[in-house]
Amino acid sequence: MPALPPALVDAMRSALGERARPGEPLARHTSFRIGGPAELLVLPAGVDELAVVLRAAADAGVRVTLLGGGSNLLVGDGGIRGVVVKLGRGFRQVEWTERTDDVGLRAGAAVQLGQLARASAERSLAGLEYAEGIPGTVGGALFMNAGAYGGDVAGAVEAVEGLEANGVARVLSDGNLAFRYRRAEVPRGFVVTAVRFRLRHDAGAAVRARLAEARTRRLASQPQGDANAGSVFKNPAGDHAGRLIESAGLKGRRAGRARISERHANVIVNEGGARAADVKALMDLAQRVVWERSGVWLEPEVQLVGSW
Ligand SMILES: Cc1cc2nc3c(=O)[nH]c(=O)nc-3n(C[C@H](O)[C@H](O)[C@H](O)COP(=O)(O)OP(=O)(O)OC[C@H]3O[C@@H](n4cnc5c(N)ncnc54)[C@H](O)[C@@H]3O)c2cc1C
Numbered sequence: 152m153p154a155l156p157p158a159l160v161d162a163m164r165s166a167l168g169e170r171a172r173p174g175e176p177l178a179r180h181t182s183f184r185i186g187g188p189a190e191l192l193v194l195p196a197g198v199d200e201l202a203v204v205l206r207a208a209a210d211a212g213v214r215v216t217l218l219g220g221g222s223n224l225l226v227g228d229g230g231i232r233g234v235v236v237k238l239g240r241g242f243r244q245v246e247w248t249e250r251t252d253d254v255g256l257r258a259g260a261a262v263q264l265g266q267l268a269r270a271s272a273e274r275s276l277a278g279l280e281y282a283e284g285i286p287g288t289v290g291g292a293l294f295m296n297a298g299a300y301g302g303d304v305a306g307a308v309e310a311v312e313g314l315e316a317n318g319v320a321r322v323l324s325d326g327n328l329a330f331r332y333r334r335a336e337v338p339r340g341f342v343v344t345a346v347r348f349r350l351r352h353d354a355g356a357a358v359r360a361r362l363a364e365a366r367t368r369r370l371a372s373q374p375q376g377d378a379n380a381g382s383v384f385k386n387p388a389g390d391h392a393g394r395l396i397e398s399a400g401l402k403g404r405r406a407g408r409a410r411i412s413e414r415h416a417n418v419i420v421n422e423g424g425a426r427a428a429d430v431k432a433l434m435d436l437a438q439r440v441v442w443e444r445s446g447v448w449l450e451p452e453v454q455l456v457g458s459w
Contacts, residue, residue: 260345
């Protein structure tokens with residue numbers, strides 16, 4: 152991958168002004184509060200600007216990395232080379248459409264998923280209750296097929312709007328959109344700009360009760376206070392990564408300023424000033440010890456990006 156051409160940086164700065172930031176520390180943009188600098192962080196305000204950025208990067212052969220709310224990312228201490236894109240204010244619109252049998256919801260990729268779940272519950276609409284308390288954006292949640300307590304994004308998605316890596320607009324739906332556990336199968340380099348959901352009318356009290364239950368379960372099981380990125384590993388079939396790590400005796404283990412949470416063994420917390428390498432060391436330890444004890448190889452759920 153070639154270094155970022157100075158002409159590209161200049162072009163981005165003249166097109167986006169202070170929304171093109173060379174050397175921006177990514178620790179400011181991740182829930183772990185960890186990560187070295189982006190070679191260039193850009194915050195396009197809308198789809199047209201995003202298309203300009205993607206085309207320019209594609210023409211220059213430069214890598215593009217998408218950043219949503221940064222709540223599922225471990226960014227290397229060496230930062231991210233190339234262009235890092237974080238979608239800005241033009242991607243926060245929400246539209247509701249009453250239809251014969253259900254309600255269509257179109258949400259921009261930068262909308263917070265948890266806020267969308269609460270706004271839907273206020274309208275007595277079912278389909279997103281599980282998402283109460285999941286931080287991050289609609290775009291990141293779609294890409295990750297985020298979920299909890301038996302629900303996931305895939306369960307209510309009708310179509311996905313976005314741009315291909317070369318900046319061309321495309322809508323993905325039934326035939327060309329598939330989901331797996333914690334992953335959407337979208338074309339390589341596809342940038343989600345909005346998601347269209349299908350929600351159902353239900354009794355308001357029932358929807359709000361399911362939302363409250365998700366909140367209660369989350370508060371009971373997750374560490375509060377320290378920076379983290381939620382579950383570090385995917386649950387292996389028929390088991391829980393947290394149970395395996397706990398039974399391997401790793402709760403409370405430290406590397407530098409990172410620690411495997413005592414509250415939930417599948418969460419690593421930053422006690423303040425942790426490096427990505429500290430978190431990675433704990434992940435490697437958990438994978439190795441769980442493999443030795445249980446014969447299960449834990450697969451990361453957190454996305455490791457950038458230079459290590
Ligand atoms: C306290 C806590 C609790 C959590 N609980 C849960 C949970 O219960 N269930 C769960 O599934 N997750 C959970 N997570 C993880 C995380 O919140 C989800 O994975 C979330 O959906 C990530 O969204 P994000 O916007 O932060 O994405 P990011 O972390 O910024 O990015 C995640 C991935 O999506 C890609 N991406 C982001 N935006 C776009 C876009 N617009 N187009 C294309 N690709 C994009 C990124 O490149 C990256 O590969 C938790 C995290 C924390 C910190």
